[in-house]
Amino acid sequence: MxxxxxxxxxxxxxxxxxxxxxxxxxxxxxxxxxxxxxxxxxxxxxxxxxxxxxxxxxxxxxxxxxxxxxxxxxxxxxxxxxxxxxxAFPVYPLYRQNINQLTKKDRLLAYKITDQSEAILIGEFTTLSAVANYAEKLAEQQYIIDIELTEINKDSDSHFEAVVTVQLDSALVIEELNEYAQSTN
Incomplete structure (x- = not known):
């Protein structure tokens, strides 16, 4: 090997x-x-x-x-x-205050503010003294400058329809009635 x-x-x-x-x-x-x-x-x-x-x-x-x-x-x-x-001119509060001046038997038929310094109120009264009392109560308001009883008519129901033109102090109306509106809310 x-x-x-x-x-x-x-x-x-x-x-x-x-x-x-x-x-x-x-x-x-x-x-x-x-x-x-x-x-x-x-x-x-x-x-x-x-x-x-x-x-x-x-x-x-x-x-x-x-x-x-x-x-x-x-x-x-x-x-x-x-x-x-x-x-704004407080239309509704002014309307409410005018309604509040009426007695229960008297009523306000129409209410129109022609501009911010004048309002025309048409009311139905039971007597002439009621018309005078209404005008007197309106005159007590500070924002009202002048009140003129423009027209008085006696209707068929023995009521008196009176047209009252009211001159307003716009600034006072806005101030006082806005406060009035806020106090009632």
């Missing part, structure tokens, strides 16, 4: 260390690329979530702005209404 003896020197693999370094570099690059890919996916998901939140917040902000604008508009309208009420 032949024995084989190898006298050739065994050579070390001169590429082994280079191959190891290159393979480690490739492994590190794969690891870094994987981490970057995973981070990219995570950040993309977070960006999409934040965009949805931002869109939701923008919608809520627009709704809040609309609500705030509505509230501000309502406040502005209320302020303007208050100003108008303070400066």
């Amino acid at each position: 032949p024995v084989e003896i190898n006298f050739i020197e065994k050579k070390e693999n001169k590429y082994a260390s280079s191959l190891f370094v290159v393979s480690m570099f490739i492994l590190m690059m794969i690891l870094v690329a994987s981490i970057v890919f995973i981070q990219r996916q995570d950040l993309t998901t977070k960006i999409e979530t934040n965009k949805e939140k931002l869109a939701q917040w923008e919608t809520e902000l627009l709704q809040l702005q609309a609500d705030t604008a509505d509230e501000q508009l309502l406040e502005k309208i209320e302020q303007e209404m208050s100003i108008v009420q303070q400066e």
Whole structure:
């Protein structure tokens, strides 16, 4: 049996260390690329979530702005209404006060404000003294400047129809009767 003896020197693999370094570099690059890919996916998901939140917040902000604008508009309208009420000629309170001056048997047939300084009242009264009492009660009001009994007619029911023209101080009417209207509310 032949024995084989190898006298050739065994050579070390001169590429082994280079191959190891290159393979480690490739492994590190794969690891870094994987981490970057995973981070990219995570950040993309977070960006999409934040965009949805931002869109939701923008919608809520627009709704809040609309609500705030509505509230501000309502406040502005209320302020303007208050100003108008303070400066407006108080027709209804003036009418109520004129009605309150009548006795139970007498009644107001017509009521007309020709301008802010004159009112024409037509009433039906039981007696002439009732007409005089009504005119006297009207004259006691501070906002009435002058009262003129324009016309008196006797109708078929033995009642007197009187037309009374009243000169008003507009500023006092507005001041006093707005206070009267607010106190009765």
